Amino acid sequence: MTSSSADRYEFGKNWTRFVKTSANDERVDIAKRHILAFVGRDNLNGLNFLDIGCGSGIHSLAAYRAGAGRIHGFDYDEDSVSATNIMRQKAGEPKNWTAEQGDVLNDEYIASLGKWNFVYSWGVLHHTGRVWHAIENASKTVASDGLFYIALYSEDVQTDPQFWLDVKRKYNEASKRRRWLMEWWYIWRFVMGRNPLMFPYVLVRIVRHRLTRGMSFFADIRDWLGGWPMEFTRDADVISYLAARGFEKVNIKTGEACTEFLFRRTA
Numbered sequence: 679m680t681s682s683s684a685d686r687y688e689f690g691k692n693w694t695r696f697v698k699t700s701a702n703d704e705r706v707d708i709a710k711r712h713i714l715a716f717v718g719r720d721n722l723n724g725l726n727f728l729d730i731g732c733g734s735g736i737h738s739l740a741a742y743r744a745g746a747g748r749i750h751g752f753d754y755d756e757d758s759v760s761a762t763n764i765m766r767q768k769a770g771e772p773k774n775w776t777a778e779q780g781d782v783l784n785d786e787y788i789a790s791l792g793k794w795n796f797v798y799s800w801g802v803l804h805h806t807g808r809v810w811h812a813i814e815n816a817s818k819t820v821a822s823d824g825l826f827y828i829a830l831y832s833e834d835v836q837t838d839p840q841f842w843l844d845v846k847r848k849y850n851e852a853s854k855r856r857r858w859l860m861e862w863w864y865i866w867r868f869v870m871g872r873n874p875l876m877f878p879y880v881l882v883r884i885v886r887h888r889l890t891r892g893m894s895f896f897a898d899i900r901d902w903l904g905g906w907p908m909e910f911t912r913d914a915d916v917i918s919y920l921a922a923r924g925f926e927k928v929n930i931k932t933g934e935a936c937t938e939f940l941f942r943r944t945a
């Protein structure tokens with residue numbers, strides 16, 4: 679399932695808003711615990727962390743706090759890089775953490791990054807317009823025996839991808855006011871199930887949402903409705919694509935919109 683529009687969602691503006699209004703130590707700690715739980719470690723000591731599509735920078739900061747050695751984040755969107763730099767400033771601008779503008783589809787840029795023993799790209803590769811090339815390029819940065827942690831929108835979970843591709847197209851073409859209305863349409867239809875008695879549940883969801891990965895309910899709704907370009911992949915296709923490139927699956931978490939995969943490069 680491939681998007682056809684050439685337009686891009688302004689991810690970085692959403693992340694800058696998140697960093698300025700919501701990011702705090704509690705959320706960074708939740709993000710850190712999420713990464714460590716998925717990779718089954720107590721810390722990231724001895725690992726260098728490449729954050730592809732770093733977005734808000736919260737996961738780079740989480741990796742820094744988890745003890746990663748060198749950290750490098752890059753993102754296509756300059757505003758995402760600025761958001762990440764705000765997070766770097768919060769951490770006292772550590773010398774072992776860099777962030778810059780970069781495109782995972784740019785083969786020369788990818789080659790210039792060298793090899794990393796922990797490559798993280800959560801919710802990114804399906805927003806490039808060329809998901810398989812993005813997966814391949816990201817995988818090329820993984821060192822021998824290194825970890826590759828990616829999350830991708832799953833067609834196994836989302837049985838009507840065309841519906842969402844249409845919604846996203848409309849959201850990206852909409853005015854600011856219409857976008858706001860679409861965000862509440864989403865909440866009314868998919869969070870409240872069109873039942874006004876469910877409004878207290880929305881408040882519970884807002885409070886609990888940070889427990890997922892330290893993220894914000896509203897920032898993630900904007901990201902979901904806006905995220906464009908957009909492609910869905912099947913979990914089994916991702917596993918076999920990477921198996922053919924020398925990666926074994928170490929962990930997988932399915933059932934949410936994004937399937938999380940942890941691979942190790944074996945060859």
Ligand SMILES: C[S@@+](CC[C@H](N)C(=O)[O-])C[C@H]1O[C@@H](n2cnc3c(N)ncnc32)[C@H](O)[C@@H]1O
Nearest residue numbers: 689731733753754755758781782800801802806
């Ligand atoms: C949904 S956000 C995820 C951000 C972050 N990884 C997280 O988990 O919160 C997707 C990010 O991917 C970035 N992105 C999209 N296309 C990209 C590309 N070709 N190269 C690098 N980053 C890209 C977007 O700008 C955006 O910041």
